[in-house]
Each structure stands twice: as structure tokens, then as C-alpha cells.
Amino acid sequence: MALGEEKRPPARGEVEKRGDVENRGDAEKTAERRASVGARRSEATEAAVLGATAALIAEAGYGALTMEAVAKRARAGKATLYRWWPTKAHLLLGLISQAKGSMPPPRGEGLRGELVAYISDMVALWRGDAGPAMGPLIRQCYAESWSNPDLALALQEERRERWTRLTEILNRAVTRGDLPQDLDLARAKDFLMSWPFYLLMTDRLPDAQSIAQMVDDSLGGLHGMK
Amino acid sequence: MALGEEKRPPARGEVEKRGDVENRGDAEKTAERRASVGARRSEATEAAVLGATAALIAEAGYGALTMEAVAKRARAGKATLYRWWPTKAHLLLGLISQAKGSMPPPRGEGLRGELVAYISDMVALWRGDAGPAMGPLIRQCYAESWSNPDLALALQEERRERWTRLTEILNRAVTRGDLPQDLDLARAKDFLMSWPFYLLMTDRLPDAQSIAQMVDDSLGGLHGMK
Amino acid sequence: MALGEEKRPPARGEVEKRGDVENRGDAEKTAERRASVGARRSEATEAAVLGATAALIAEAGYGALTMEAVAKRARAGKATLYRWWPTKAHLLLGLISQAKGSMPPPRGEGLRGELVAYISDMVALWRGDAGPAMGPLIRQCYAESWSNPDLALALQEERRERWTRLTEILNRAVTRGDLPQDLDLARAKDFLMSWPFYLLMTDRLPDAQSIAQMVDDSLGGLHGMK
């Protein structure tokens, strides 16, 4: 779920929220009832819109990403567009969510190896080594989040999800005794991610060797961190 | 000098055109001659424009920063505005340059003390503890730099200047033997600055205690860095 | 129809997309179907725009007739304005077309009486004896037509329509034998209209008595014209 999407139109796929807990009497009926009559959201349109978004960004940059242009290219009505993606940032988040599955499975051995692999995978995703580059999209999302608290929350959530693997890496290392038992996990993750993030923001994504160096340097701090 | 400002309008610094090449005899006279006749750039207008820019941002946020509004508020013509500040980012850079002098003098003792003082001063400038907050301005500049190479260069230069004091701190520490002789200064500075920068970009500027912790953690990495 | 207005916006008359090619059987049904769905042109806006145009001209003269001012006064968007009236001349023509119906019915007896009545009516319309003065509007239209071939054509058409009554007057006179059988009607009309037109252009619209004199003088030439 992204960006308070549940507040706007009816619901979509999910039906029950809170009150449904009491209505246990007709449970099976609830499950099969649609939220409403009428046509459902068109999946073809959703695909067309996200495709148009990606194409516009790829062809002419973020500056050419106009709600108007997306609607026209996707052959979608502007009302439809605004109904489901009220902001350009929603479009970007949609793209990012699409790409989320493409992160490769964890790999690497030992704390250092796992960290290097993780950061390399992330940088590859940002740089677009296999598929469209996510870096510029993420940057734009952050820029819009500065004036859009909803988006800021969504990005925080996004960060949390994306760092699941990092959390696991660190937890394993603590368990193994490679890192202090009383390590402040949140700060550790910020510390580890801040350098790659900084390079993303200044448009200087590192190569493989630099990533290894970065991990080494950061580990120096990490070992003493509480 | 920021942002290729010298490329656009007339000339300003240069004097010779065609015939002046022969007049090498009176070089020092040439130096004091104006490039051309005609009125000079109005300093009052420059001040009014930057003032209007600051006021608009302070009152209604960056979203309200419109070239149109700046011109109206500064009682300046739009042509004048565009002549000297062809982009909103130019206005922001103008403000940032104005604020550059307000950094307090270096203080703190020892490597750790100096770093804590330096980062604290910078965060205070970003947060606006004494004057207008520079943080949001800087963020916006970065956002625009992603689609404006000129601005990206200008920001790089800006970073370099702002980090003069940091360079001195590190150099002293190396001289004292507090840090390795073969320290890679550029990477060290990036490493040190990335965390505060990351917090700026995610709008979570740290308090005094957190800054001390950050410095401690980073120093752990720094000591082993080559 | 004025000024190629039909050429601009999308399509309007065409219906077929893909599958419609087969449905050629119901041609007359096609005729009444709208070309595309979507909101139609707002008549209220049209009235507001023409009203604003008239008001601005009346209050401050043609010099104050700014597309910007019309839009603001009519509370219409500039895009709307430009969509339907791409030129100031289009606005003027709109006003003139509005006023076209206000010409009184033919009157007068005999060739001379009819001509005097016709020219008097026209001059009254120009001078604004009953309603807004059309003269200045027409003059401005001509001025713009010099650099706008579309407008020139529209004015020619406008002239043709306005002269229908004059054509009838002359035709009746020829039939009665009051004028030569082989009269060149086109030249005769030009000849008759040139004097009032000239006075309009030099801002010296004639009074009733002068009109009678003009008609008498012109008739002298008309009787011998072939």
C-alpha cells in the first residue's frame, strides 16, 4: 500500500476493515461480496499508465513527465489518471513498486560479503544495470516528499521494506558475535545507507571497488557502535 | 562566481573587441575602463530580488517561489529577473551565497571536538538556528541540479568551498598523527558529510547529542581508512 | 461561419475509429452522433467573452482590448479564449456578427429613397445610434486583415453578406428600367459603398443630409455606368 491510497476511492480488492470483525455471522458472504457494483478498475489502464510514465521518463527525462502527457500517451482520461494517481509521485512510486521484485536473492558470505552484495544489488537497481534506472525516480520522490508529508511517510515505509534484508544481515552478525550485542540497529542502518544515498543524491554512484571500500570504512565505525 | 553567470550577459570583465589588440601600450588604462557605455547593473534591484525570494520562501514555502511573484514583490521587471537569474535555482544560490559569511569561526579542541563543532555549526545553518533555514534551500538546489548540469557544477564548487574548514581539521589531525598519513582526504570528507547530508535529505536533522554520536561512529571508520 | 473557425479544434465531424468502418449502413445515424464525447463548448463563456470585449472597447477604447484583459473580465481562462478566438480580430468579428441582426428592415421608395435608407441604416450602425458603435470595430478588423489573409477573406464574406440588401435594391432598379440593363453590379456596389467607407476610415461619418447628397452624386455616375 502506498501513499494513503485507501482514502480516496472505494476500496478495490480489500473489503473488510474494522466493523467487519463483528459481522462474523455472514462471513463467507462477506468474503465473496464485491465492495460495490459497477465496472472494476481496469488493469489494462493501470499497465498502460505506468508504461507511459516509464516511457516518458526514459525518452525525455523527468521534466517531460506531465500528467497530461501520461494520460495522452496511455490513452487514458485525465480523470482516470487523477483518480488512481493523484500526484506525479504516485506514478513514480508505482514504478518503484513494480521494480521491487527484481532485487536478486541475498548472497555473499560473512558480514562484509553480505553487505557488499546487498549494497551492490541496490546500486545496480539504482543505476539500472538490469532494467530501467530507479535512481532518478527515487531522487524525484524524495524531492517531492519535502513538500508532501504523505509521500514522506510512504517513502519511510518504502525504506523500511527495502531494508528488511539489511536488518537480517545485521541481526545475523550480532547473533554470530561479529557485531556488538547492544548495537542500535536503526542507527546502524542509517549509518550504512547514508553514504550510498549521498552518492545517489550527488549523482556519483560508485563502482564495485568503491563499494567494497565503503563497506570496509563503514565497518570500522560499526564495530565500535553501540 | 556561480553557475556560468559570466557566459550570458554582455561582458562585464572583458574589454577588448577588435581594435584594442593594438593598444597594448596602455594596458593598465584598459584595466580600469568599463567594457561598454550604458547603465550598470543595479545593486538595489539585486538586493530587492534576493529579499523577495527569501520572503516568499519564508512565508509560503518553496512552492510559492514563482519567478512572477519574485518580480512583482521585488518591483522588478521579469526581463531583469531572467537576465540575471535565469532559473529559480540561481535565486536560491544567490541566497546561499549571501548566507555563506554567517558561519561562525572554527572552535572545538582535538579532532573530535573540532568535528562536532563543525557539523553542529553546519546543521545549525541548515536548521536556521540563527537566521533563515538554509536546509530546504539546499535541498531544492540539489533537486534542480539533477536536471541542470550547470547547477550541478555550481553545487560541487559550493561544496568544495564550504568544506574548506573540514579540510583544515582533517589536515591538522593527520599532521598531529591522529589520523593515518595516507588518508584519502576526499573520501574521508564524503564519509563524514554523508550522514548529515542524508539526514538533511530525509528531513531529520539531528540534535546536539546525536551529532556527537555520529562523529564518534564515523571516527571509528576514519581511523582505519586509507 | 467566420475565419476558418472550423479548422482548428479536433475533429468534431468525424466518427469512425476502428470498428466503425463496418457500420456504414446507418449513415444518417452517424450524422447526428457527436464526434467524440466530452464537454461541449460553453455558451455562457462565449457570451461572457463577447460581453467583456464590448465592455473593454466601450470603456477604454481598442487600445485597452487585451486578450489578457478580456480573459480576466470574462472570468475565462486564457486557453479557452485562444481556443475559440485566436486573434483579437476574431473577437471583433464575433461582436460584428452579433450586431448583424440589428439592421432594420428595408424601407424607402424608389431607387434613391431605398439607397438613402440603406446607407443611413448602415451609417447608423457604424456610428452606434442604437447600440454600440460598429464603425471602430470594423476599422480595426480591416487594419488586422492587412496582415492576416484569413481575416481578409472573412471580411470579404462579411461584405458580401452585408450587401445582400444593396444587391436587391439595384436589381429592382434594373428591372424597373431605372438603371441600365447591362450594369456591372459588382462595380456599382463598390462605387456606391466606397464613399461611405472612405468617410468611415477617415472618421467623418456623414449626417442625414450629407447622405442624401452622396446618393445623388453617386447616382449621377451610376446612370451612365455599364
Added chain:
Amino acid sequence: MALGEEKRPPARGEVEKRGDVENRGDAEKTAERRASVGARRSEATEAAVLGATAALIAEAGYGALTMEAVAKRARAGKATLYRWWPTKAHLLLGLISQAKGSMPPPRGEGLRGELVAYISDMVALWRGDAGPAMGPLIRQCYAESWSNPDLALALQEERRERWTRLTEILNRAVTRGDLPQDLDLARAKDFLMSWPFYLLMTDRLPDAQSIAQMVDDSLGGLHGMK
């Protein structure tokens, strides 16, 4: 003298193009590198300004006639331009006055012959048969005169001067007894000129044969005019 020019700066003193006819060698040079400056009005500047005016109109039409462009092309300061020609119409009048001398001497025999010759000469001047076309310039002057009383007066004066020859033709005809003794000269002139003027305004300047027909038709009215 035209257009209240005497109210503003000194006077002028009539410039007259002294020997420019001989100096054809450096004609274009005059435009680009003048002796410039000095405490007196420069005749070279006046020539350059009018030349630039004519060139701009010839090359890109009246729409491209900008005070700014004239100044730049004539290498004159805008202040200078405004001082001597406060309106575009002043520039046009300047051009028209320049061309005034180029009317050929009277010719033709008898009232009809003289009239045909006179109108033909005028139409030739308008159409630009020998030199630049004056017709469009005159039209623009009239258009501006509708919102500029000064210019309207100047044009009236202009008309009066230009019609001197016409007055003489008519006077001779009256003396000879070819026209009524009590002919209203002013109305007669208006009557004669209105048709050509009308054709000028509707951009349909007549050929030689049409002119003869026009004169014949008009004479029909003229003979009975009092």
C-alpha cells in the same frame, strides 16, 4: 511639418538629402558605422533610422517594425529614436514625406486625361511601381490615426498637400466650363478619391483600365454635382 513635432525638441530645420545620390559607394557603410555622437542632431542618424524603418518593413512586414529593432538596425539609441519619432507612425510619416517628391509631374489632356494620369500616378506610388510601395505604409498610418488625434491631423494635412494637384485639375476644369461653376470642391475631391482609397484599404489596387473606368463613372456624378 507633421505631427506636432515642433513641440518637443529644437526644431530640425528640414534636412533634405543633399548629395546622398552621389555617395552610392558607401551606402550600406553609412548604416553600420557612423561618426556617431556629438552635440548636434546627426543627419546621418536620421537617414539611418528611416532606412532601417524601410528595410524592416520591406523584409519582414509591418509586424516586424519595432522601435527596438529600428534602433538596433540603425545603430541608434532608443532614447534618440523616441526623441525624434515618438511613435511608429512618425517613422512611417517620415518615409512618406521622403517619397513625396517622387510623384511625377502633371500630365494628361482634358479633365478626364488629367484625372486618369493623376490617379494612375497615385496608385503607382501606392503599389510601388517605382520604388517602395507606399500603400501599406499609408494604411498603417490611418490605422494608428484612429487612436491618435495628432496623427489624424497630420494625415489630414498630408491629404491636403497631396491633393494640391487634384485641386488644380478641378479648378482648371471649372474655369474651362467643363464642370459647374458652383462645384463644392471639397466634396468633389472626396468623391473622386474615395474609390481609389477604398480599393487601397481592401487591398485591391486597380490596373490602368480599371482606373479609366473609375474616372468615367465618377465624372458622371461630378457633372451634376453642386
Added chain:
DNA sequence: AAATAACCGAGACGGTACGTCTGGTCTTTTT
């Protein structure tokens, strides 16, 4: 089979900002 409800495309609408251009005025330097 109807009625109903939500979806969809197209696009007109009122607005607002854009970046450019011109109009006039004023300032500075040169002659």
C-alpha cells in the same frame, strides 16, 4: 431483462506560471 452504479475515454473549462518580447524611461560614458 431491467435498473443501477462505477468505471472509462475524451476533452472543455477557469486558472496560473512560464519565458519572451516590446514599450518607454533613465543612467552612464563618449564625443
Added chain:
DNA sequence: AAAAAGACCAGACGTACCGTCTCGGTTATTT
């Protein structure tokens, strides 16, 4: 003192998007 050069304020120009809306037409459920 007049001329060039040109910076200045003011504001209209025509374009592009914004986000809202209205219009017909299309599915799907509910009655």
C-alpha cells in the same frame, strides 16, 4: 549637450499544465 549603449520597470503575448468538471458509452452487479 546630444548621442551611443544598454539596464531598468511594466505588462501583454501565446503556450503549457494544472486539477476539476461534464459528457456519452461501457461493464458488471443487483433486482
